[in-house]
Amino acid sequence: MLAKYIRLRFHYGWLIAIITFLALLASAGMRSTPSVLIVPLEKNFGWSNATISFAISINLVLYGLSGPFAAALMQRMGIRRVMIGALILIALACGLTTVMTAPWQLDLLWGVLVGLATGSIASVLAALIANRWFVKNRGLVMGLLTASNATGQLVFLPLLASLAVSWGWRASAWATAIAALILLPLVILLFSDHPRDIGLRPYGADPEEEDPSNATNATGNPFSDAIKGLVLGMRSKDFWLLAGSFFICGASTNGLIGTHLIPASMDHGISEVTAASMLALIGIFDLIGTTVSGWLSDRVDARWLLCWYYGLRGLSLLLLPYALGSTYLLLLVFIVFYGLDWVATVPPTSRLAADIFGKEQVAIVYGWIFAAHQFGAATAAYTAGALRTTEGSYQISFISAGILCLFAAGMVIRIGRTRREQVAIEIPVESASALQ
Known part of the structure; x- marks a missing residue:
């Protein structure tokens, strides 16, 4: 590993953030590939939208469910090792997809294997890097790493769609496999797990304080650590509010729009x-x-x-059925308003989780919150596909998602309310004691 021998004019944490950004970018592109393959697979194999959506829903569930276990495994074995294993698995699964002949193979390869691998280098990785390598600008770094999910779509989707149209859907699958192999040497040679491994402290850390990156060490069984994190979270009302709102977030983003916007647009002649x-x-x-x-x-x-983000997203989704059947100007309005908060909910959600559960537990607890996000995504991906098969349109799915987002806007305001009420009760008691 070259990391310990490299000296930069800027803090090495920024290079770690860049490598993580690229890994998350590639992961997002790979995970979103099935959205451009729905129609080609329907035509090539005669599979229904619901059949293909089922494989995508498996992918989304495992993408989220693997998060807390991946976080625990990263704390036990090291982030670098987990990332290397995930990239190799992605390349292998995407390559094997090109020779599949039955739906169960799509379920296994793109559903199970790609879901588990991309879930290991997802938002949990972003939260772990932001909290381990940065004290100053932690929120900004989390925002940039989260934005890589959108950038992955920006880079991959038009290219993958063009490959699918010009060269067939297998070319798109090979492109994702090659992207994973290109990224692999960067992680092997340049990535470092801890600032202390190369003689540094986290960016912006107080030299007089204990190194906060030491708090992320783990010595227990990764599976046991992940379950303990879930138990810790389930005892808190705030965890349920965060997980519930994030369930709706997933349902209204990569589950619905990320998976079905392309086929829905094609239904309207685009x-x-x-x-x-x-x-x-x-x-x-x-x-x-x-x-x-x-x-x-x-x-x-x-x-x-979060209240503003969910509220604006809900209104934009209620507009979408009319935008698709109207002019490009109205569709552009949807793209702008919806796009601005596609995953803008992640930095404040991660910040709240860190504030409530502490930096020592945030990676695993946030992993479970993110798992709820992906359960919501999987639910929407399959339900929207099934409704498209039975009803012939996505209108019900879009309107339902908009209403759910407005409900989430009300949920997030209650986060931390119990703790604030306890403080309000305790302050007068403490004041009275001081007077005595």
Whole structure:
């Protein structure tokens, strides 16, 4: 590993953030690939939208469920080793997808294997890197790393759609496998697990304080650590509010729009490449929105940020059925407003989790919160596909998701309310004791 021998003019944590950004970017592109393959697979194999959506829903569930276990494994074995294993598994599974002949093989390869591998280098990785390598600008780094999910779509989706149209869907699968193999040497040679491994402290850390990166060490069984994190979270009302709102977040983003916007657009006469470019345009605006959200989460009450994000997203989703059947101008309005908060909810959610459960537990507890996000995504991915098969349109799915987002806007305001009420009760008692 070259990391310990490299001396930079800037803190090495920024290079770690860049490598993590690229890994998350590639992971997002790989995970989103099935959205451009729904129609080609329907035509090539005669599989229904519901059949293909089932494989995508498996992917989404395991993408989220693997998060807390991956976080515990990273704390036990090291982030670098887990990332290397995940990238190799992605390349292998994507390559094998090109020779599949039955739906169960799609379920196994793109559903199970790619779901587990991409879930190991997802938002949990972003939270772990931001909290381990940064004290100053932690929210900004979390926002940038989260935005890589949108950038992954920006880079991959138009290219993958073009490959699928020009060379067939197998070319898209090979492209994702090659991307994973290209990224592998960067992780092997340059990535470092801890600042202390190369003689540094986290960026912005007080030299007089204990190194906060030491708090992320783990000595127990990774499976046991992950379950303990879940038990810790389930005892808190705030965990359920965060997980519940994030369930709706997943249902209204990668579950519904990320999976079904392209086929829904094609239902309205929009070409596959144009539809993929629309989704990539959403990614451009999300890159802006999520980065700004990370900056704001260092300065503004995260609960109010989430309230605004969910509220605006709900209104934009209620507009979508009319936008698809109307002019491109109305569709552009949807793309701008929806895109600005596609995953802008992640930095304030991660910030709240760290504040409530502490930096020692945040990676695993946030992993379970993110698992709820992906359960919501999987539910929406399959349900929307099934409704499209039976009803012939996505209108019910879009309107239902909009209403759920408005409900989530009300949920997030209650986060931390119990703790604030306890403080309000305790202050007068302490004041009375002081007077005595």
